[in-house]
Amino acid sequence: MSQFDILFQPLNINKLTIRNRIVSTAHAEVYATDGGMTTERYVQYYEEKAKGGCGLCICGGSSVVAIDSPQSWWSSVNLSTDRIIPHFQNLANAVHKHGGKIMIQITHMGRRSRWDGENWPNLMSPSGIREPVHRATCKTIEEEEIWRVIGDFAKAAVRAKEGGLDGVELSAVHQHMIDQFWSPRVNKRTDAWGGTFEKRMRFGLEVLKAVRAAVGPDFVVGMRITGDEFHPDGLNHDDMKQIAKFYNDTGMVDYFGVVGSGCDTHNTLANVIPNMSYPPEPFLHLAAGIKEVVTVPVIHAQNIKDPNQAKRILEEGYVDFVGMTRAHIADPHLIAKIKMNQVDQIRQCVGANYCIDRQYMGLDVLCIQNAATSREYMGLPHIIEKTSGVIRNVVVIGGGPGGMEAARVAAERGHKVTLVEKADELGGQITIAAKAPQRDQMAGITRWLAMELTRLGVDVRLGTSANAAMIRDLKPDVCILATGGTPFLEQNPEWGAKEGLVVSTWDILNGTVEPGKSVLIFDSICEFSGMSAADYLASKGSLVELVTEDIKPGVGIGGTTFPTYYRSLYQKEVIMTSDLALHKVYREGDKLVAVLENEYTGQQEERVVDQIVVENGIRPNEALYYELKAESRNKGQIDNETLFDIKPQPVLSEDTKDGKGMILWRLGDCVSQRNTHAAIYDALRLCMHL
């Protein structure tokens, strides 16, 4: 008996028993290789979830059924060929071995893709209307092509079945071919495939009939739909209820997955994978509305991160299965930890959306905070085993995410670990990042690490500024420097940082500098710090202009995150200006004058403001490193060949008691500015062999 019993009530979908109510819903992983095959990395990524207890994995977000729906942009799974079948068998076995079930989402993406690569196809859509997010122009699909694509769906479903998967999910969501036909916003046809409700439904119905006929009555066939497109000219919640009921009544659909929002503009796209600025489960009501009209189980995922939340949703009966998709990316052992009464050890997804923002760029999906996710095939562990070798004295300097991860991993290995942090709290730059409006959940990354350090008995020394003498006193076998960096305001002496004319975004977010009444932020980086500082200042009542010489403020931020910044900044009347570099700053009375220069014309203009904030990235804090480097046995060097190969550093095989000094490594921004994931990844791959 446990408070989470409801999560562990098995439930059938068609004849398939799912061991619990938690689902990893379809997401484009960007791991398929060899033309869309589910190879080693792919298999082990899902095996880990199954091992960790996940009830049902719906893999292969947006896996294509036909060659004219390109697969290579997002390395998605390719069901257009029989080559996939043996790969599916590997995948199915790996998941089934651990009691999990696995299905795949299949689709034809229609216009929601790119044509300028792979086979250079003409993209197709019901009425040839351009899709803005992918800048995708397309042709109007013809009757012959319609029937061919319907056939492709059926063949793909059979391949999934022959590969031993437990079912297929037809994607009729995120504006793929099926819901392109549904939506009057995109479907302007007047033939048998458009116009009336029934005609708009016809394509989906024919796909469903063909698939069902091909796979038989017992194989699971589900459908993922939106609960509301949130476009005035699109499908609203009532339309979606009507659609859901229509397909439900065919008796051919075994479950519905429901998500909120359409997806074919940047702004709606952000809703689909709600980042940390959203409240918990923002669109549950839409899924609950669909559940009212259908007779088969309903799955809903969108910002459900916490087992208590999942439990409440299930207990109140809104839906039958809870999708915890990013929650599983962040911690594939989520379910096992619930069962082992280790809920507070769950590495909870913080909604940083590093995963999905990479995916939209066609990069493999990675978690900002869990470097082992999807690297299982390389041997990166989710459970770190104790060493059977020598127990070392490990000293980590710097309690940011990299230093904390290093300390955590070393402590999990069983070493004696001391972590020294200058500030009075752990977290490093994450702590600063979390001070911005709507970004507070960032702190979840380091909060988890801090809790783990306590659990593992790491000796954490806060408010302690490390120096070489102190480190020598601690007599480390291994010393890891993760001392971070400092805002780089000196690059252009004309900015007047020395004279105190400009301040950094850290000064603003940390509150060390009072917000000015009118503020100019010059952001040469265009990622989070500048946007966050602007949002912060505006929320304190400052008049803010955010200026960059780059293409647009925030251009370096991914596709599901910049929209939520923009919503906030526009609402607070922040002016965003691009193509202007900060040339010079000078004081005039009690005001500051910023001289800005147009990147393309060289023309200068001036702004008279109370405060000037510069975001120009950071420079590494490396003084301590250079002080200790000479006396370390490895001269501070990390052997890249072994590091990249996930092998133990050669220096670890030496006996550290031989008087040749300690091992010295540095990682994170104290080497060069990268990001949280980079620091955590290095910490894990270095320390897992300690």
Next chain:
Amino acid sequence: MLNAALPWLLAGFLIVLGAGAVRRISLWRAGRPAPVDLIAGLMAMPRRYLVDLHHVVDRDKAMSNTHVATAGGFVASMALILLVHGFGVDNVWLARALLLTTVVMFAGAVLVFRRRLNPPSRLSKGPWMRLPKSLLVFAATFFIVTLPAAGILPDGFGSGILAFVLLAGIVAGLGEMLLGMGWAGPMKHAFAGALHLAFHRRPERFGGGRSTGLKLLDLDTAGDKTLGVAKPADFTWNQLLGFDACVQCGRCEAMCPAFAAGQPLNPKKLIQDMVVGLAGGTDANYAGSPYPGKEVGKAKGSAIEVITEGLVSQETLWACTTCRACVEECPMMIEHVDAIVDMRRFLTLEKGTTPGKGSETLQNLIATDNPHGNDPASRTYWAADQNLPVMADVKEADVLFWVSDGAFDMRSQRILRAFVKIMKTAKVNFAVLGDEERDCGDLARRLGDDATFQSLARRNIEVLKKYRFKRIVTTDPHAFHVLKNEYPDLGGSYEVLHHTRFINELVEQGRLQLNARTGGTVTYHDPCYLGRYNGEYDAPRAVLNAMGIQLAEMERSGFRSRCCGGGGGAPITDIPGERRIADMRMDDIRATGAEVVAVGCQQCTAMLEGVVEPRPEVQDIAEMVAAQLVDVAEPATAREVA
């Protein structure tokens, strides 16, 4: 003068002894009838005394020798005294033999005396402090008195003042030994003890046997019969007799976990209170440790007064974990647990005063066939991903895996899954009952609800009858005990194995290969229902050994293992004490320096894991084995079986 008086004195004391004995017997006979073979019992008695009882006493070598000398010396002396001084048999050699026996007895009495100089707290004081002196006086006096008969001193020796001194010695000695024997002095134990051995309610325990199953309660209430024991007279007569055999040695007290935890239970005091009850009176003369937190002197009762209305408080009865440590340790082979459960039966079945969550639990058992009131349909949820063969489908299997109510508990499910993984790896042909399984009845029974126990057991037996299997295997020692030892009374006899024994068999047959386990020190906690109840001490250790583990044994291990606090419904009745039993057990574990404590019971796991961290990790042997399996692609980690 002495010579003339002695036979009369002896005769007189023997008559008084006889009268006392008759009275005592009549007290016992107030109890309910019990089927006992009197003749066979009497015939077996010497052997039971000399072998079985000696076996228990012999755990304390010094005490054993003391008792052999004193008791042996006394019995032999008494026989010779009757011959030499009673019937006046004039034989120097007899008299010299008597000298020898009194010397032996004296030597024993000196040891008793020495021990009483600084007695451990478990020993009762009061008249028991007088006993060694009486023994010395008895032995010394008869030694001197016998010297003339042995031809060592002249016949006329012992007149005048000396004669009075010796006479006083004789009266004092015989008084303690004979009068006390019949009239409730410390020596009562010899008389009652001997008969108790002869008429013991569990004769199977003698000759190395084991008898631990509770006796079936006759649920027929015709003729206003009370269910269970309300008053001392409701015990069977041989139970009453058993109480009288208590020597107040306090060995039970020293082993009792509830006593150590400061809960209001002391098994020795409880037995003494039963003695007060059977004879009528108060506990004012009790000179041992009290029930923790309860004053001595306030309890009173008689054979026909309700025990829990003045003699023993209900909490005392509900504090017991039924761990049998007292029974195991008792040199007089008294059956504390039977008595406690008998009294609980009355409280639960007649009064409905099961404390704590007791009533709720019993209601759940009645309504849902499981103690937590889980939806019966959820019994198989844990196995949704296990593809277990179910008896209803397969009808027949080598092994019937009795899952137990661990099925409802997430922690226990890890043990179950680990064991399934082991069986699958060893390709065991097994099946489960699935939804047809019910709680085995253990909890209901220990809580005194024999009606619910019998109902659950009968229905389980009905289900089991439908299928063919060679043996039952279970990871739950409580189910193991009940199925093995208590179902036969209801017509269900099976070969039942604990999973550790079964796993050990698989290892021995080469059907399971185990990797050596690396990592820290391991100790093993013997679950009461596996160890003391069923004598299974070796298999768990053998399995651990097969993984290359050298156990760091606890001081209290094997038959002296300390209960985890989880048995007998104690966590449900939840009687407050000063400490928690599980915490004390964890301290035992910590004392070994172990990083992991291996267990073989989900209840122990739950209790020990309830101890606040940091503490050693608790793992069922099945979990440890599942993590060391050779020949599986991946041994099961804790999270995987979660």
